[in-house]
Amino acid sequence: MRRSKTPIFGTDQLILLVFLNTVKYLSSKFKTCPFFWRYLTGIDFKKIELSPHCFNNVAKKESNKMTSAKKLALIIVDVQEDFGRPLGALYVPGGEHVPAKVNLLRQALKPDVVFLTQDWHPLNHSSFYTNNPGAAVFSKMVLADGSEQVAWPPHCVQGSAGATFMSDLLLTGDEIVVQKGLRADTDSYSGFGSADGLKEQTSLDAQLKAAGVTHVVCCGLAFDYCVSYTARDSALRGYKTCVVESCTGFIAEESRASERALMESAGVAVVEGQAQALIWLTDLLKSRPPNGS
Numbered sequence: 001m002r003r004s005k006t007p008i009f010g011t012d013q014l015i016l017l018v019f020l021n022t023v024k025y026l027s028s029k030f031k032t033c034p035f036f037w038r039y040l041t042g043i044d045f046k047k048i049e050l051s052p053h054c055f056n057n058v059a060k061k062e063s064n065k066m067t068s069a070k071k072l073a074l075i076i077v078d079v080q081e082d083f084g085r086p087l088g089a090l091y092v093p094g095g096e097h098v099p100a101k102v103n104l105l106r107q108a109l110k111p112d113v114v115f116l117t118q119d120w121h122p123l124n125h126s127s128f129y130t131n132n133p134g135a136a137v138f139s140k141m142v143l144a145d146g147s148e149q150v151a152w153p154p155h156c157v158q159g160s161a162g163a164t165f166m167s168d169l170l171l172t173g174d175e176i177v178v179q180k181g182l183r184a185d186t187d188s189y190s191g192f193g194s195a196d197g198l199k200e201q202t203s204l205d206a207q208l209k210a211a212g213v214t215h216v217v218c219c220g221l222a223f224d225y226c227v228s229y230t231a232r233d234s235a236l237r238g239y240k241t242c243v244v245e246s247c248t249g250f251i252a253e254e255s256r257a258s259e260r261a262l263m264e265s266a267g268v269a270v271v272e273g274q275a276q277a278l279i280w281l282t283d284l285l286k287s288r289p290p291n292g293s
């Protein structure tokens with residue numbers, strides 16, 4: 001049989017092949033970059049169904065933008081009548097001045113979200129000395145599970161007037177309330193839950209994460225118990241955390257010093273007042289628009 005001398009591809013076919021492959025290559029390349037392609041062609045590729053690869057790239061960029069945003073939560077710890085009034089069941093010295101200071105702090109910081117922790121005990125709570133026969137009030141006792149517990153006077157009983165937030169704490173209704181100490185057999189100084197991290201876990205961490213919070217400022221009552229435990233738990237969970245001491249009150253000088261040391265070793269910044277808190281927040285404030293709240 002005689003072979004044909006005609007080549008399989010003529011010049012025309014070859015040019016066509018190169019042209020088609022170039023179009024195919026450019027299409028696949030620029031589909032991953034819809035904004036550039038739109039600039040060149042005027043076609044809005046965002047309105048066209050994107051390939052899964054392209055969609056993932058865009059979604060990843062959007063998600064990075066969200067996670068790189070800095071957000072501030074103010075956690076107002078246990079500013080309740082029983083802790084803040086001289087006649088309250090568990091008065092923290094100077095507690096009556098705390099709401100006004102916290103109001104000013106909130107005004108200065110303009111947090112993205114505000115949490116209120118609320119001690120909220122059942123009447124048979126194990127931290128009450130009255131529920132532990134033989135225990136003297138304010139003494140240290142050991143509970144049935146082996147944990148050490150201060151024997152407190154009954155306080156912040158669920159539904160009582162003493163458990164309400166102090167009347168001079170300015171609230172907008174947008175605050176998120178996190179109750180703690182609801183279980184009779186364990187205590188939760190921290191707004192995140194009990195010290196063992198197991199018996200009681202509040203929704204605080206999940207809600208901070210849901211709000212995209214990166215920075216936490218803590219204040220309230222008392223510096224050497226619930227504020228310290230909440231701030232340390234916050235730092236432990238990766239939030240950049242600060243305590244504003246002028247917006248707190250403390251129960252005893254000794255525990256004030258020891259808790260300050262524990263907070264600092266946990267990475268919590270303990271600052272004096274709101275001016276220092278604003279300096280501490282410089283990196284967050286820089287990332288906000290000038291009139292941002």
Ligand SMILES: [Zn+2]
Binds near residue numbers: 155
């Ligand atoms: Zn309590």
